[in-house]
Each structure stands twice: as C-alpha cells, then as structure tokens.
Amino acid sequence: MRVVVDEREFAGQAIDLRRAPVDVDGASVAAAVSGGPTAGKDRDAGRSSSPPGDAAGRSSSPPGDAAGRSSPPPGEAAGRASATSDGAAVRVDCPPPGAVHGFVGHVAPDTRVSLRGALAAAARSRGLTAPEEDALRDARAELADCDAPTVDRREARRRAAAAGEEADRLRERVATLRGRLQTLRDLGRDDAADAAAEELSTAATRLSEVETERLAAAQRLDALEGRMREHRDARERRLRLEDRVANLERAARESLAAAVYDRFADAVRRLPGTAAPGDAPGAFAGDPVTGALGVVAVAAVDAPVVLSAPRFDSAITAADRLDAPVVLV
Amino acid sequence: MVGPRDRGIVLLVVTYSRAARTTLRNVCRTHEETVVRRFGRAALLAETELGAFLALRLREKHAADVQIERTAPFNEFEAVPERVRVAAEAYEARETPSTPYTRFAAGTDHPSPAAMRGEEL
Numbered sequence: 077m078r079v080v081v082d083e084r085e086f087a088g089q090a091i092d093l094r095r096a097p098v099d100v101d102g103a104s105v106a107a108a109v110s111g112g113p114t115a116g117k118d119r120d121a122g123r124s125s126s127p128p129g130d131a132a133g134r135s136s137s138p139p140g141d142a143a144g145r146s147s148p149p150p151g152e153a154a155g156r157a158s159a160t161s162d163g164a165a166v167r168v169d170c171p172p173p174g175a176v177h178g179f180v181g182h183v184a185p186d187t188r189v190s191l192r193g194a195l196a197a198a199a200r201s202r203g204l205t206a207p208e209e210d211a212l213r214d215a216r217a218e219l220a221d222c223d224a225p226t227v228d229r230r231e232a233r234r235r236a237a238a239a240g241e242e243a244d245r246l247r248e249r250v251a252t253l254r255g256r257l258q259t260l261r262d263l264g265r266d267d268a269a270d271a272a273a274e275e276l277s278t279a280a281t282r283l284s285e286v287e288t289e290r291l292a293a294a295q296r297l298d299a300l301e302g303r304m305r306e307h308r309d310a311r312e313r314r315l316r317l318e319d320r321v322a323n324l325e326r327a328a329r330e331s332l333a334a335a336v337y338d339r340f341a342d343a344v345r346r347l348p349g350t351a352a353p354g355d356a357p358g359a360f361a362g363d364p365v366t367g368a369l370g371v372v373a374v375a376a377v378d379a380p381v382v383l384s385a386p387r388f389d390s391a392i393t394a395a396d397r398l399d400a401p402v403v404l405v
Numbered sequence: 406m407v408g409p410r411d412r413g414i415v416l417l418v419v420t421y422s423r424a425a426r427t428t429l430r431n432v433c434r435t436h437e438e439t440v441v442r443r444f445g446r447a448a449l450l451a452e453t454e455l456g457a458f459l460a461l462r463l464r465e466k467h468a469a470d471v472q473i474e475r476t477a478p479f480n481e482f483e484a485v486p487e488r489v490r491v492a493a494e495a496y497e498a499r500e501t502p503s504t505p506y507t508r509f510a511a512g513t514d515h516p517s518p519a520a521m522r523g524e525e526l
C-alpha cells in the first residue's frame with residue numbers, strides 16, 4: 077500500500093501518519109481507502125452512468141475501472157483520494173476493501189461495532205460459508221421472480237369523487253329551482269315560471285346524466301379495487317419471501333459469527349484492552365475497541381485498516397498483532 | 406380524538422412489504438394519539454385529517470404496498486337479515502360441538518353456507 081499526504085509518500089504494510097507534515101484525521105484516510113465519499117456513490121449507481129468530469133480525484137482511472145468491483149492484482153491497485161478537514165489531500169493506493177471494512181475499516185476511540193455482523197463479514201473474508209447459503213440463494217431468486225402487479229386506482233378515485241360532488245351540486249340546484257318555480261306559479265308570474273320550468277328541466281336532465289356517470293365511475297372503481305385485491309395475494313407472498321430472506325440472512329450471520337467466535341475470543345485475549353468475550357457475540361462484555369480489533373485479527377484483510385484509537389506503540393506492532401495492513405493516525 | 410359526530414369510522418392501513426411495515430411501525434410510535442389500534446403489519450388510525458395525512462404519506466412512500474380502507478363498526482341489525490343472525494346464534498348454542506354447520510342447517514330453516522355465499526349484504 078502507498079499513502080500520499082500533501083505530496084509526501086508513505087509505503088509498506090504498516091504506516092504511521094502521526095508524524096505526517098500536516099494533521100490527518102482517521103475518517104479521511106478511511107474514506108480514501110474505501111474510495112472517497114463520491115466513489116462509493118458511483119459504485120452503486122453503475123459506473124457507466126457517471127458523466128465525464130465527475131471522477132474528481134480519480135482522474136487517472138479510465139471509465140469502468142474505478143475503485144470497487146474489479147479487483148486489481150496487488151501492486152496495481154486503483155488510486156483513491158479524499159481530503160482531510162483542513163484541506164490536505166490524502167491519497168491511498170491499496171487493494172479494494174472488503175465487507176469487513178464497513179465495520180472496522182476505521183477503529184476510533186469511540187468505535188462500537190455490531191459483533192454479529194462484523195464477525196460474519198470476517199468469516200466470509202476467510203472463505204467460510206454459512207449452512208443457510210443455499211436456502212438463502214433460492215429464497216432470493218424466488219423473491220426476484222416474484223411479480224407484484226399493481227392497479228392504479230388514483231384517477232378512478234378522483235373521477236368517482238368528482239362525479240359525486242357534481243351530482244350533489246346538481247341535486248341542490250334542482251331543489252332550488254323547484255322551489256322557485258312553485259313560488260312563481262303561486263304568485264301567478266307565468267312568464268317567469270315558464271323560464272324557471274325550462275331551467276329546471278335542463279338541470280334535471282343534467283342531473284340524471286351525472287348520476288349515470290357517478291354510477292359508472294363507482295362501478296369502474298369497484299372493478300379496479302377488486303383486481304387490486306387479487307394482486308394483493310402476490311404482495312402477501314412477496315412479503316413472506318422478504319421475511320424469509322431476512323430471517324435466513326440473520327441465521328447465516330449467526331452461523332458465521334459462531335464459526336469464528338473461538339478464534340475471536342483468543343484474539344481479544346491477546347490484544348490490548350479488556351477482553352470478556354463470553355461464548356457468543358451477544359455475550360461480549362469487553363472493551364468495544366478491543367472487540368473491533370479482534371474482528372480485524374480474525375478477518376483476512378487486504379486493504380489497510382485505519383487506527384485512531386491509541387492501542388499500539390507503533391504501526392509495525394499493530395500490523396503484526398492484527399495480521400493486517402495498518403495506517404496509524 | 407373522538408368527535409361528537411364520530412360514528413366509529415377509522416382508517417385501516419395494511420402494509421405489504423418489510424419497508425412499508427417498518428415505516429408504519431415508526432409512524433405509530435410517533436403518533437400514538439392518532440393510532441386507535443396496532444396490529445403486526447396493520448393499524449387503525451383515527452378518522453382525522455392527521456390520520457388521513459399519515460395514511461397518505463405511507464402510500465406516497467410505498468405505493469401499492471400500502472392499502473387504505475375506511476371501516477365502520479358492524480351493526481348486524483342494520484346490515485344482516487334476521488335468518489343469518491338467528492342461524493349464527495342457534496349454531497353456537499348447538500348441543501353437539503362436533504356437528505359441522507352444513508349438517509346442522511340441513512333440514513332446518515337455517516340457510517346453507519352455499520345460499521349465504523351468494524347473497525350480498
């Protein structure tokens with residue numbers, strides 16, 4: 077690995093940045109290891125879609141060769157960069173980080189990791205697989221195939237409501253006109269009464285049309301609701317599959333964490349800090365930073381782990397005890 | 406929460422995905438006064454503007470994974486023919502608990518399940 081801070085270069089498996097020309101914070105170096113804050117987004121969004129010029133800090137990488145999925149052979153690692161808070165540029169050339177780095181890529185004094193997830197990632201980095209893996213793959217495939225069609229009823233709801241309002245309005249108008257007609261007839265104002273009668277007839281005709289529309293709109297909405305109700309069976313099934321996948325994932329994490337727990341317990345006992353590992357991830361009662369370091373020690377780690385928790389005298393000691401490339405800040 | 410003109414109508418919100426279920430759970434936690442009742446992946450919300458707002462927000466976020474119904478208390482004396490009410494009462498008072506309803510109704514005035522199935526309330 078190679079780390080460049082303000083044009084000063086450090087190389088090797090154990091790098092101590094505590095005597096770097098400028099202050100460097102652990103979060104920035106960890107971000108540089110994992111590809112910087114923007115590179116992470118690119119990876120999710122699909123690399124081909126990022127517009128030219130968006131690759132700030134990764135200028136030398138051709139499109140499609142950005143940090144992440146392709147794993148370059150050691151020594152030919154993708155360049156990454158990020159900036160420290162005071163503006164000093166940090167560049168780290170290293171193999172791409174694995175899932176373990178999501179948990180313990182940066183071990184700071186206040187680091188708290190979820191041991192079950194972290195140890196499962198550590199176990200996977202060692203090539204272990206969970207007994208649930210096959211069932212999980214099947215369930216995921218079934219979930220991916222699970223179609224949940226939908227019926228858009230929004231417009232139908234709007235129409236039904238509008239037709240209802242219009243009918244109510246017309247019904248009131250017909251009642252008003254009927255009253256006026258009666259009054260005019262009582263007063264013997266026949267000309268005005270005839271005009272009112274005509275108005276009433278028009279309104280009544282319109283009301284009957286709108287009532288028909290209202291009925292049609294209500295029936296249409298009913299039919300759509302009925303179809304949607306049938307589709308909900310598919311959604312119900314999909315939800316059960318989602319739950320099944322989540323349960324299997326949890327079970328797989330537990331199996332994997334259990335598979336490396338003895339090794340983890342040995343590691344924390346040998347590392348600096350309080351070790352009280354108990355016999356399962358849930359029983360760990362030791363120092364959280366020691367727990368995080370134990371995860372590093374158990375995992376197969378290619379990309380450097382950044383340590384800002386002061387637990388080791390030197391980067392060389394840390395790299396040796398953790399069996400991992402280390403940047404001390 | 407309960408207005409004077411309240412007829413016990415509530416908004417029933419049912420979720421159909423893990424994400425929608427989680428949002429519903431969070432909404433229920435932060436708006437207890439609007440939640441009439443909570444079930445696993447469903448809830449009854451008060452029929453207020455806030456209840457409607459919360460339900461619509463859920464549907465905006467999770468589209469067809471959220472079902473919203475407006476439900477009212479069931480008055481059997483208003484909605485159900487007497488023969489059906491009487492049949493339910495009589496069946497629950499039967500002497501032999503193991504008798505299925507179809508056999509119980511056969512040869513009596515009680516309606517058969519098939520007859521009731523076809524009749525809308």
